[in-house]
Amino acid sequence: MFKKILIANRGEIACRVIKTARKMGIKTVAIYSDADKNALHVEMADEAVHIGPPPANQSYIVIDKVMDAIRQTGAEAVHPGYGFLSENKLFAEALAKEGVAFIGPPAGAIEAMGDKITSKKLAQEAGVSTVPGFMGLIDDAEHAVTISNEVGYPVMIKASAGGGGKGMRIAWNDEEAREGFQSSKNEAANSFGDDRIFIEKFVTQPRHIEIQVLCDSHGNGIYLGERECSIQRRNQKVIEEAPSPFLDEATRRAMGEQAVALAQAVDYTSAGTVEFIVDGERNFYFLEMNTRLQVEHPVTELITGVDLVEQMIRVAYSEKLSLAQKDVVLNGWAMECRLYAEDPYRNFLPSIGRLSRYRPPVEEVRPGAVVRNDTGVYEGGEISMYYDPMIAKLCTWAPTRSEAIEEMRIALDTFEVEGIGHNLPFLSAVMDHPKFEEGNITTAFIAEEYPDGFEGVELHAEDLRRVAAAAAAMYRVAEIRRTRISGTMDNHERKVGRDWTVVAQGQRFVVTIDADPQGATVTFSDGDSHRVTSDWTPGQSLARLDIDGAPLVLKVGKATSGFRIRTRGADLKVNVYSPRQAELAALMPEKLPPDTSKLLLCPMPGLIVKIDVEVGQEVQEGQALCTVEAMKMENILRAEKKAIVSKINAAPGDSLAVDEVIMEFE
CATH class of the missing domain: 3.30.1490.20 (ATP-grasp fold, A domain)
Structure with missing residues (x-):
């Protein structure tokens, strides 16, 4: 077996490869740019080599620099991860010339199937139905x-x-x-x-379903089931699962056999993915073949028990597959949520900055459930503008789909991220969406269900009452602590009352709290009561509670007369008042946000690529105003209504922070 491999990548996938290599007793080499000097993959690897400035086209995808790192360290093989050089034929050829193994397919297969135009022509020649x-x-x-x-x-x-x-x-x-x-x-x-x-x-209302294939250099090829990847935004996968809730066994077998036949037609070796679109009648059409490890490979690993990275390494070492098709058994259900550094409340635009808090749920394997988090960041680290905004892949497994979803709900509620915008609230919202729960999804799901973007979640009445009961019980605990502190100073202890008013999501709940050493019973004015138990103490940012025997996880922040509470995609200001405070609070005027209707604000940190208008120009609704580039994506900003440009504050090449004024209107 190889003694040392170099990972020609960064972030979570580099960390993922290092974990398997370590398990196999193989030493690893990381490469890093200036921006990644303190990155997690650099810390995890046995060795690390600096390869240049932050932009990928000056570091990670410069073949000569990667080859130099290989020579410096004596690495015998290279795992490319995904993206960057993973599907670059010239890189595979350069490694072959150097006598270094490529942990991936041969250059010929990359050329044939890695290029979407060529792969479609080959698929057509092979009789595969294509779009x-x-x-x-x-x-x-x-x-x-x-x-x-x-x-x-x-x-x-x-x-x-x-x-x-x-x-x-x-x-x-x-x-x-x-x-x-x-x-x-x-x-x-x-x-x-x-x-x-x-x-x-573009086929409307399709499902995006892909088949994982694995082939060796001895003529053996198998498929390891499918992944449902239909929850997409801007053609970027957001949530994946395995298996698909839509396929039947006959369709799965037909797609799998076709995928393997296509791979073997180009002498493919290693792990690869054949992607299809599937219509409502389960007709499937070849889209493309990804000649690399997919981002969403963990869900396949969770339902098959096969470590795909290990298999890639063994195939690259010329070993035969240890599995035959009859050995592949799909067990249970797995979910994957991609945690992105993007602000769902700003139309999912990229967000960069320092992770002031990063506390993922504990990875665990227990009877009937698995929680896995593939990540490449750490608390205090920076989210850079130079690379993809994905910072983690949270995965859960359980015997059934509904149980896997419930495990994911709790894991998402437990995941603490502060300092940047992120899509955790949106992921939680999808998990609770009735159509998703039913498996009634297509690639148009997000566009159809969130046509005006994501504005947060409004909790249902029953869930809101559970949160109100929890907040009241928690506030009482905090008040007791405050009275004890003030009591030592004033030589008297202020009494904490039983009666409180909770205000959340525009509703007022008058409650009475009866506490005992085991917890508290919170009774609402209509007689409805909830039993609340928890070991939460004031100051903790995560509260794990039990409400009437059911778990409730809350992210808890400081707020005047209450808390900022986040749960299940909702972000709530929850006020807890004494009876007199409630009377006074009802008299306070509402604070209105500032008027920005005549300003074009930069929606994310980014680079101004183009200004499409000039001062004095009349613009129409929907007209392009400028283009902002962030995290390798171009975003065209458009006029929301008819107006006249009165001032332009930015020019092409300017780097702007979020909410900086790009232009003003009359």
Whole structure:
């Protein structure tokens, strides 16, 4: 077996590979840019080599620099992770020339299947059903418009060398085709160094289901079930699960056998993924093959018990697969939620900064449940503007889908992240969505269910009462502590009353608390009561409570006369008042937010790429105003209404912080 491997990547996937290598007794080498000097993958590896400035095109994807690191450390093999050089034929060839094993497929398979245009042509030649589209090179934006009209709107504009949602746009008309072509081309060039674009028909209401394949160099190939990846936003997967709640065994077998046949047709070795779109009648169409490890591979590992990274390493060492197809058994259900550094309340725009608090749920394996968190960050670390915004993959497993969802709900409520915007509230909201619970999902789920963006969760009446009862009991505990502290100073102890008013989510609850050494009974004015027990103490940011025998996890923050409480996607200011305080609070005027209707604010930290208007120009609703680039994604900001530009405060090349004023209107 290899004695030392280099991981040509960063972040959570580098940490993930290091864990398996360590388990196998293999030493590891990390590479890092200036921005990643103190990164977790650098700390975890046995050795680390600096390879350049923060931008990936000056460090992580510069083949010569990676090769130098290999020579310096004497690494015998390289695992590329995903993204960066993982599907780069030239990198695989450079390793072969150096006599270093590539923990991935041969260069020929990468060339054949890693390129989306070539793979579609090969699939068509092999008789695989594919989505209609134009596989040739596209000259310019007008050529893209012509092709789009021939294929028929809506169309998907995609980067040939793309992945991870980069360089992808959906166009519904000529104007969107022009804009989408140019933005996709720019993103593709910046992310992959390859700006080739192709266009295909966008199939409405599809499911995105992919098959995990594993092939060795001895002619053996198997599939390890499927992953449902339909919960996507801007073509970026957000939540994955395995197996799919939609497939039957016959469809699963047909897709799996086709995926293996396609892989073997190009002499594929290692782990790979064949992606399909599946319609409501379970007809499936080949999309592409990812010639690498997928981000969502943990859910497959959880339901099969197969360590895919270990299998990749063994195949690269020329070992035969230890599994045959008959040995693959799908056990239970697994969920994966991608934690992104993006603000769901600002249309999911990227967020950067320091993680002032990062406390993921404890990873555990217990009877009937597994919690796993693949991450590459730590408390106090920086989320950089230079790389992908994903900071962790939270996974749960349980015997059934409903149990796996419930495990995920509790794990999300337990996950503490502060200092940056993040999508934990949105992930919680999806877990509680009736359509998701039913498995009634398509790739249009987010667009259809959250057409105006995510504005947080409003708790249902029963859940709100549980939170109110918990807050009242917790506030009473905090008040007792305050009276004891003040009592030592004043030589008397203020009595804590039984009667309180809880105000949350615009509702007022008058309650009475009867406490005992084991907990408290909170009785509402209508006679409804809840038994609350917990070991929470004032100052703790996470409260684990038991309400009438059912668990409740709350993130607890400081607030005047109460708490800031976050749970199940809701972010609440919960006030707890004494009877007299409640009377006075009802008389206080409401504080209104400032008027920013005449300002264009930068919605995220980013770089101004283009200004599309000038001072004095009249703009119409929906008109492009400027383009901001952040975390390798271009974002076009548009006018919300008709107005005249009175002032422009930024220029192309300027780096702006969130809420900086880009332009003003009359």
